[in-house]
Amino acid sequence: MRNQKRQIGSIQTGNFMRQRTLLQEITAFCHLLKQMDINVTTTNQISFCRSLEIINIAHRDEFYHTARTNLIANESDRETFDLAFGLFWKFPRPTPHPLERDEDDTGAPSADESSLQELTDMVQDDGGDFTVNEWLELNSEENDEQEAGDTIAYSPDDVLTQKDFSKLSPEEIEKAREAIAKFAALLATKLSRRKELAVKGKTIDFRRSWRKNIAYGGEPLTLVHKRRKIKKNKILLLCDVSGSMDCYSKFLIQFIYGMQQEINEIEVAVFSTRLTNITGLLRRKGVEEGLREMAEVVPDWSGGTKIGESIIGFYREFARSFTANRSIVILISDGWDQGDADVLQRSMEMLNRHAYKLIWLNPLLGSSGYQPVCRGIRTALPYVDYFLPAHNLESLVKLTKVLVPIWSR
Amino acid sequence: MFESIEKVQDACARGEYITDRALATTIYLAHNLNKPIFLEGEPGVGKTEVAKVLANITGGKLIRLQCYEGLDTNSALYEWNYTKQILQLRIDEAQGVDKDQIGANLFSETFLLKRPLLEAIQSDGGAPPVLLIDEVDRSDSEFEAFLLEILSDFQITIPEIGTIRAKHIPYVVLTSNRTREVHEALKRRCLYQWIDYPSLQKELSIVKTKLPHINNHLARQLCNMMQIWREGDYYKKPGVAETLDWGLALIALGKDALDPDIVDETLGCLFKYQDDVQRAQGADLHEFIARAKRLSDSSPDEESEKADWVYSDG
Numbered sequence: 001m002r003n004q005k006r007q008i009g010s011i012q013t014g015n016f017m018r019q020r021t022l023l024q025e026i027t028a029f030c031h032l033l034k035q036m037d038i039n040v041t042t043t044n045q046i047s048f049c050r051s052l053e054i055i056n057i058a059h060r061d062e063f064y065h066t067a068r069t070n071l072i073a074n075e076s077d078r079e080t081f082d083l084a085f086g087l088f089w090k091f092p093r094p095t096p097h098p099l100e101r102d103e104d105d106t107g108a109p110s111a112d113e114s115s116l117q118e119l120t121d122m123v124q125d126d127g128g129d130f131t132v133n134e135w136l137e138l139n140s141e142e143n144d145e146q147e148a149g150d151t152i153a154y155s156p157d158d159v160l161t162q163k164d165f166s167k168l169s170p171e172e173i174e175k176a177r178e179a180i181a182k183f184a185a186l187l188a189t190k191l192s193r194r195k196e197l198a199v200k201g202k203t204i205d206f207r208r209s210w211r212k213n214i215a216y217g218g219e220p221l222t223l224v225h226k227r228r229k230i231k232k233n234k235i236l237l238l239c240d241v242s243g244s245m246d247c248y249s250k251f252l253i254q255f256i257y258g259m260q261q262e263i264n265e266i267e268v269a270v271f272s273t274r275l276t277n278i279t280g281l282l283r284r285k286g287v288e289e290g291l292r293e294m295a296e297v298v299p300d301w302s303g304g305t306k307i308g309e310s311i312i313g314f315y316r317e318f319a320r321s322f323t324a325n326r327s328i329v330i331l332i333s334d335g336w337d338q339g340d341a342d343v344l345q346r347s348m349e350m351l352n353r354h355a356y357k358l359i360w361l362n363p364l365l366g367s368s369g370y371q372p373v374c375r376g377i378r379t380a381l382p383y384v385d386y387f388l389p390a391h392n393l394e395s396l397v398k399l400t401k402v403l404v405p406i407w408s409r
Numbered sequence: 410m411f412e413s414i415e416k417v418q419d420a421c422a423r424g425e426y427i428t429d430r431a432l433a434t435t436i437y438l439a440h441n442l443n444k445p446i447f448l449e450g451e452p453g454v455g456k457t458e459v460a461k462v463l464a465n466i467t468g469g470k471l472i473r474l475q476c477y478e479g480l481d482t483n484s485a486l487y488e489w490n491y492t493k494q495i496l497q498l499r500i501d502e503a504q505g506v507d508k509d510q511i512g513a514n515l516f517s518e519t520f521l522l523k524r525p526l527l528e529a530i531q532s533d534g535g536a537p538p539v540l541l542i543d544e545v546d547r548s549d550s551e552f553e554a555f556l557l558e559i560l561s562d563f564q565i566t567i568p569e570i571g572t573i574r575a576k577h578i579p580y581v582v583l584t585s586n587r588t589r590e591v592h593e594a595l596k597r598r599c600l601y602q603w604i605d606y607p608s609l610q611k612e613l614s615i616v617k618t619k620l621p622h623i624n625n626h627l628a629r630q631l632c633n634m635m636q637i638w639r640e641g642d643y644y645k646k647p648g649v650a651e652t653l654d655w656g657l658a659l660i661a662l663g664k665d666a667l668d669p670d671i672v673d674e675t676l677g678c679l680f681k682y683q684d685d686v687q688r689a690q691g692a693d694l695h696e697f698i699a700r701a702k703r704l705s706d707s708s709p710d711e712e713s714e715k716a717d718w719v720y721s722d723g
Contacts, residue, residue, distance in 0.1 A: 041597055047442060054441045055414070055434070062414060065434035073596035075449060075603040193479035194551070207483065210491035214515070217502070218495035234589075315644070346684070 180258025201225035234265040240333035242272035242305035271310035308344030329355040337376030348383035365389030426462035445581035450604035453648025460541035460582040469536035474525040476548035516569035537577035629705035669694040
């Protein structure tokens with residue numbers, strides 16, 4: 001960390017370009033990329049060095065493209081890479097003369113330098129270690145302050161449900177985690193297109209049968225059977241974090257945490273007016289730290305709700321990652337939607353088409369006398385496979401029981 | 410032709426494929442470092458085409474493996490020809506071959522059915538083949554893991570025969586439409602390149618190369634129109650493949666300029682989702698076409714294509 005700081009500092013003074021060998025520079029550059037969450041492996045670095053032997057390194061374009069093709073493996077890293085590249089190799093942004101890079105060291109601070117400052121801050125920020133419980137405490141205090149203003153969106157009756165998750169002891173949290181784990185385990189599998197050998201399998205594996213019967217001169221004496229493998233599901237968790245959901249935030253956090261523990265392939269995104277994919281964040285920082293940072297990263301935390309717009313935005317950006325594997329989409333929202341009803345309908349249609357199963361967990365369903373009458377829900381309901389309550393522990397346990405017979409077809 | 414990046418670019422141009430510098434660098438490095446290329450981008454931007462043109466300019470054989478969920482070694486690597494083996498046994502029997510000799514050669518290369526990966530590794534004669542592993546994102550993680558193994562050593566072990574090592578390391582091109590994220594480990598073995606929608610100038614040269622009969626004027630309008638379409642908010646924006654389809658359609662219809670009716674009638678060449686077609690129809694076609702025409706008239710005739718500068722698009 002400190003090392004990092006020094007490097008960036010010396011870029012600012014413009015001195016250190018002359019102090020090290022190229023190999024050291026490259027190692028330092030790769031190190032910077034790693035600090036910025038680009039996962040550069042040693043193999044990549046070696047390959048990059050080998051590439052440098054066969055290109056003209058005095059040619060900036062060539063050098064840049066060589067670095068890029070070797071060091072990044074995701075288009076989404078490109079922006080970070082360009083920033084790092086610009087900073088580290090000290091290329092002023094738009095300039096027609098590739099080789100005159102060392103000459104304008106002085107001058108007014110540019111946009112680059114302010115982002116450099118951010119970068120330095122980001123890299124320096126160590127952060128404390130929080131446990132989920134501590135984080136929850138912290139969060140509950142924040143929540144208490146907000147609730148007075150934010151819970152007017154629905155009847156006072158519903159506010160009571162917040163107690164469901166807010167006053168849990170560590171043992172109860174443990175129980176909650178178990179309940180979530182059970183739920184997650186249920187969703188975690190489906191039948192694959194791949195087959196595996198099975199004595200009780202229904203289809204005949206001709207390849208293996210022939211192979212086996214060659215020993216008998218090709219007479220089909222024994223048959224080998226196969227059946228469809230059980231495959232792990234991919235799950236997409238879309239969580240509403242708008243103002244009206246504030247009092248369920250504890251449930252959400254527990255739920256996200258539990259699901260992440262149980263299921264390998266899970267994508268988590270939170271939305272209110274816009275959708276933010278936080279999977280990477282959670283994976284990199286762990287759930288505790290990730291969630292803490294989440295509130296800062298997500299621009300409209302506790303804002304209004306635009307479910308339709310959020311979902312469509314999501315499909316544009318993270319696109320068809322979910323169409324191929326037909327993942328299960330779990331939408332957690334109370335359905336208070338301020339967006340365009342047409343857009344909501346279009347987005348639900350889209351989800352319905354692309355998802356293997358679409359599950360809507362609604363915390364409000366838990367309160368007695370609730371009817372799904374608000375516009376958002378009415379629009380969305382026809383496209384939802386399962387519309388289920390989820391507001392506390394008990395509801396989750398029930399939920400799992402309800403789902404078991406339907407799921408294990 | 411692989412002496413320098415410029416020469417790669419020229420060779421591709423001769424093979425009717427317009428590359429930008431970034432992609433040419435990747436191809437140049439792939440040749441010199443013997444590394445696979447991993448191409449990502451929206452559908453229809455010409456990823457598969459890279460492999461085809463590579464085969465074309467090197468004179469190597471193009472071997473294609475289309476990926477799908479559940480693709481396994483039997484269809485990707487090799488399979489024993491069981492019926493042939495059984496027939497051989499029967500023949501041996503009928504001919505009264507010595508008991509010890511019956512079935513002695515059943516697991517030799519004669520009975521091996523080569524699938525694309527084995528074919529690519531075993532090929533010997535002339536230029537190294539180009540192995541195109543298309544749409545890796547459609548396969549599943551088991552297959553990815555298997556690819557990792559092959560792409561790192563270029564050797565295959567068949568239990569009955571032994572290890573087969575590549576005589577020439579083939580050019581390998583993997584493509585992905587990003588319907589899901591391919592595992593980092595696989596991407597990190599490769600030289601990565603993202604292929605974006607082309608710039609106006611690049612698209613114009615592509616159109617002129619691929620559709621030599623197109624009227625200059627129409628080509629310009631077409632490409633400007635494509636840039637305008639891509640500014641819009643569509644589920645699937647039209648790619649270069651769509652541009653070429655549309656150009657062909659317009660030529661076939663004998664048109665030499667765009668007009669709202671013909672655009673409306675040929676929208677099917679451009680948009681493949683009903684939502685998108687509807688949105689395009691809802692757009693003000695007159696205004697779009699007028700804009701495209703204005704743009705084509707205002708741009709000078711042969712503007713030299715600048716190397717797409719790294720930061721200019723950032």
